[in-house]
Structures are given as structure tokens and as C-alpha cells.
Amino acid sequence: MTIRVLVVDDSALMRRALTALLASDPEIEVVGTASDGRAAIEQVAALRPDVITMDVRMPIMDGAQTTEHIMAYYPTPILVLTASLSRFDVDITFKMLGLGALDVMEKPPGGDPAGLERARLDLIRRVKMLSRVRVVTHLRGRRRSVADLNTAAGQRNAPVGGPRHRRGSRPLGTGSLRRGHGSAPLRPPEPLRRSHGARLLTPAAPPAPRTALGGARHVVVIGASTGGPRVVQQILRELPPSFPAAVLVVQHIADGFTAGMVDWLDACCALPVALASAGDLALPGHVYVAPDNLHLLIDREGVLGLSPHPALLQRPSVDVTMERAAEAYGARVIGVLLTGMGRDGAIGLGAIRRAGGYTIAQDGDSCVVFGMPRAAIEVGAACEVLRPEAIAGRLQMLLRDAIARERP
Structure with a gap:
């Protein structure tokens, strides 16, 4: 069965490149492209692809905002593609993973035929793997109001909301610490929660046992x-x-x-x-x-x-x-x-x-x-x-x- 992919990227050149790389495999069809997060949501609603490749930095709505909305209303396997390993882009990337995206890779390089071929094979492998994953609706994204999303996407007129005729969501699938000098103190812990009746240790617990060198005994x-x-x-x-x-x-x-x-x-x-x-x-x-x-x-x-x-x-x-x-x-x-x-x-x-x-x-x-x-x-x-x-x-x-x- 053909794997239907939506390519989301703000660069027209990258959209064409990704489409060509994916289309080189006869089992994959690129059914649509989008240049920003708002357009991506509209395309997902209309096309219901099997997999989405998602850019990190985009106008109107970035990758994190788009991922949150898609996973709340149209749960679909998302592969995050980033052109940069800068702190800013990586922060958004992992926020996207926290919001329900499943995997991440760098965008294919330009000007290096050998590197481009490796990237092509890796991209196809990841898309095929994610197409077999059954994802779940992330309700957290629905806590954001439609008005909030429309504010973020204010450059367009059409409102963003849940699908009018949404398919049922797919079921959930089967040395010493080197922190640098002058680093900030540890953040206070969040309130501890009980899990299945387990008794939790508290900060007042006795000192942890150590090895002869002072390392953790457990x-x-x-x-x-x-x-x-x-x-x-x-x-x-x-x-x-x-x-x-x-x-x-x-x-x-x-x-x-x-x-x-x-x-x-x-x-x-x-x-x-x-x-x-x-x-x-x-x-x-x-x-x-x-x-x-x-x-x-x-x-x-x-x-x-x-x-x-x-x-x-x-x-x-x-x-x-x-x-x-x-x-x-x-x-x-x-x-x-x-x-x-x-x-x-x-x-x-x-x-x-x-x-x-x-x-x-x-x-x-x-x-x-x-x-x-x-x-x-x-x-x-x-x-x-x-x-x-x-x-x-x-x-x-x-x-x-x-x-x-x-x-x-």
C-alpha cells in the first residue's frame, strides 16, 4: 500500500528536494506540501496523510504550535526535519517531540552527492517506519482555544479549529557531573505524585549508599x-x-x-x-x-x-x-x-x-x-x-x- 506523505517546510527549494527524494521510492507518494503551520493544518484536515515531515522554523505557526494542534485534532506520525543544530532550533525540536512528534533528523545536505544519498535512504527508512506507527490523540493541545490559534495565525482569514468530519483517531500503538563553573543551582522539584500506591522517597531520605570511590552504589x-x-x-x-x-x-x-x-x-x-x-x-x-x-x-x-x-x-x-x-x-x-x-x-x-x-x-x-x-x-x-x-x-x-x- 502506498504511503501518503505531507511535506511541510517554509522553503520552496526544500519542499521540492524532499518531494523528489521521497518520490524516488515507489511505495511513497507526496500528496501535498505546505509552507507554514497554518497551511499544514489545513492540508492535514483535507488530505489525512499517513506521515508528515515537519519543519521547525516556519512563519505564522512554528513546528511546535503546528505539532500540538495536529496531534490534538488529526493525530498523525510526524517526522521533525531541522536544518540547524542551534540551541534555538533544537529546543523547538524537543518541544515538538514532547508534544507528540515521533522522530527527528537533519534535513538533507546540499552539494554532497554521497551525503544526499545517505540522507535519502535514511529519510525513506524513517518515513516507512513511522507509517506503521499507530498514534494517539494528545488532548493537551485542545486546551488551547481556537481564538489563541487564530491569533497565532492572524495573517490568514480562515479560522482554525477541529475537523468538521474527523476520522476516529488511531489507537495508541502497540567523572563528576560536568555542569561548568558558576552553573545555576538546581531547580526545586515539582510536587511528588504517588503512582500506583508506591511510597516515594522524599528529599529528607537518608544519604544514598556509595561505592568506595564515592560513586552511586545502585x-x-x-x-x-x-x-x-x-x-x-x-x-x-x-x-x-x-x-x-x-x-x-x-x-x-x-x-x-x-x-x-x-x-x-x-x-x-x-x-x-x-x-x-x-x-x-x-x-x-x-x-x-x-x-x-x-x-x-x-x-x-x-x-x-x-x-x-x-x-x-x-x-x-x-x-x-x-x-x-x-x-x-x-x-x-x-x-x-x-x-x-x-x-x-x-x-x-x-x-x-x-x-x-x-x-x-x-x-x-x-x-x-x-x-x-x-x-x-x-x-x-x-x-x-x-x-x-x-x-x-x-x-x-x-x-x-x-x-x-x-x-x-
Whole structure:
């Protein structure tokens, strides 16, 4: 079946280029284009495409405003395309992911035939993958009034609102922290919420146990791919500053976007979030994210390492980080495997469980892509299957009980 794509970009040249690249695959048809967010909403309402490629900076309505409205009224898989990795563009990009966009990549380069061909293949691969994703309506976008949207889109006359004859939305698919000198103090945490009755740790909790070198004695490893940034954010935002474990995050994302994701997470979480560096000491209550194209390792004292080998299908690899953590920390590791395509993490989650640690997989109904968690569940690597909103509370309860058992 032909995949119907809407191309949204304020550059006529880029619209033509993207249309040509996508049309080079016989399974893809570009059914329309739009030069701004307001026009994109109108085209989505009229054409109901299978996938949207969405620019970040646009006149009238930017990518974030447009994504919010589309996911509220016409839920459709959105691939974010950005020409810049500037702080401003990356901030909007991750805001779009938080609002329901599913994936991100740089726009195809000009003047480099080899780079253009790689970009063509990557673009087609991502569009085909997203066309198979079933998305859900994001009701948060409906809290914005029609008047607000029309104000943002005031250069046009036609009102923006929900569709008159909207199809039913598709169901939800199956070293030390290097923060720089003089950095701002940590933001106060948001009020803690209870999740499924789990008792949460509070900032008044006893000091977290440490290794001989002062690193965290307990480690949580979180692995994710497609749809992961928003779920990772949801979990980390629920963890208080007194969280007694170090958190290692391995997120599959296009090259060049990891640093922006770290800034995005750090800005909205009570725990400090940093890009992992070789030689860092993994501290309790800190989050370390694997850099682009490097595996994240940890030893028995909590010292982090980075490695380009082996060059597996995915680098960074969730399996590699989880296996190293299991080897170094044994029963003091908790593994969490979230939404994503493929099988990365199933072997690592199994290694943690065999070492005596605890493992959690995201449930299928809440996953954008149920590939990675399902693979782990099928091989018996998951001790428990949970929705994202239950995971933070469960982590705190597991760590509280484990630390209590260790104390004399």
C-alpha cells in the first residue's frame, strides 16, 4: 500500500528536494506540501496523510504550535526535519517531540552527492517506519482555544479549529557531573505524585549508599528508541533530588541531537542531567546520557567509560550498557526498557535479571513502537511490565527496599 506523505517546510527549494527524494521510492507518494503551520493544518484536515515531515522554523505557526494542534485534532506520525543544530532550533525540536512528534533528523545536505544519498535512504527508512506507527490523540493541545490559534495565525482569514468530519483517531500503538563553573543551582522539584500506591522517597531520605570511590552504589539503566524522549522525560521528571541511584540513559536518536536532548531534559527535571564523559564518577541522583556513537560503560566503583567498539547495529547500544552494569553491579542494578523498534535491550535486560537485578519493560498499549520491550518480554527478561506513569514510583519503592535490606 502506498504511503501518503505531507511535506511541510517554509522553503520552496526544500519542499521540492524532499518531494523528489521521497518520490524516488515507489511505495511513497507526496500528496501535498505546505509552507507554514497554518497551511499544514489545513492540508492535514483535507488530505489525512499517513506521515508528515515537519519543519521547525516556519512563519505564522512554528513546528511546535503546528505539532500540538495536529496531534490534538488529526493525530498523525510526524517526522521533525531541522536544518540547524542551534540551541534555538533544537529546543523547538524537543518541544515538538514532547508534544507528540515521533522522530527527528537533519534535513538533507546540499552539494554532497554521497551525503544526499545517505540522507535519502535514511529519510525513506524513517518515513516507512513511522507509517506503521499507530498514534494517539494528545488532548493537551485542545486546551488551547481556537481564538489563541487564530491569533497565532492572524495573517490568514480562515479560522482554525477541529475537523468538521474527523476520522476516529488511531489507537495508541502497540567523572563528576560536568555542569561548568558558576552553573545555576538546581531547580526545586515539582510536587511528588504517588503512582500506583508506591511510597516515594522524599528529599529528607537518608544519604544514598556509595561505592568506595564515592560513586552511586545502585544504578538504573534506561534504554529507549522511537518515541523514547517523551517517555524518558516523563519518568525523570517524577524522580526527586534525593533519588539514591545513578541513572544511565541510552536513547537511540539521530546523530547530533543527543546534546540537545540532554539540555531539554536538564531544564525540566529535578535531577541534573549531563552527557556522559569517560572518567566521570556516576553519582546518586544524577543522570548520565550516552553520547552519539559511543557505548556507555560503568565499572564496579561507578566510574563511567565510553567505547566505539563493538560497532553493533546500534551505537550506543542498550544491550552493551545493561550488560556492563549487570557485570559491575549485579543485584544493585534496575533495568528499564522503553518504546522502540528492534530488539536492542532484550539481551541486556536478561543479563540484569540473571545477575539478580530487577527489570521493567514498558507495556505495549503505551508504546509508540512495541518492538524492544516486546522482545524482552518474549524471552522472559522482564520482571514486570508497567505503563510509564507507574515506573518512577516503582523505581523509588524498589530502591527504598533494597537499601533497607543492606543497612544493618
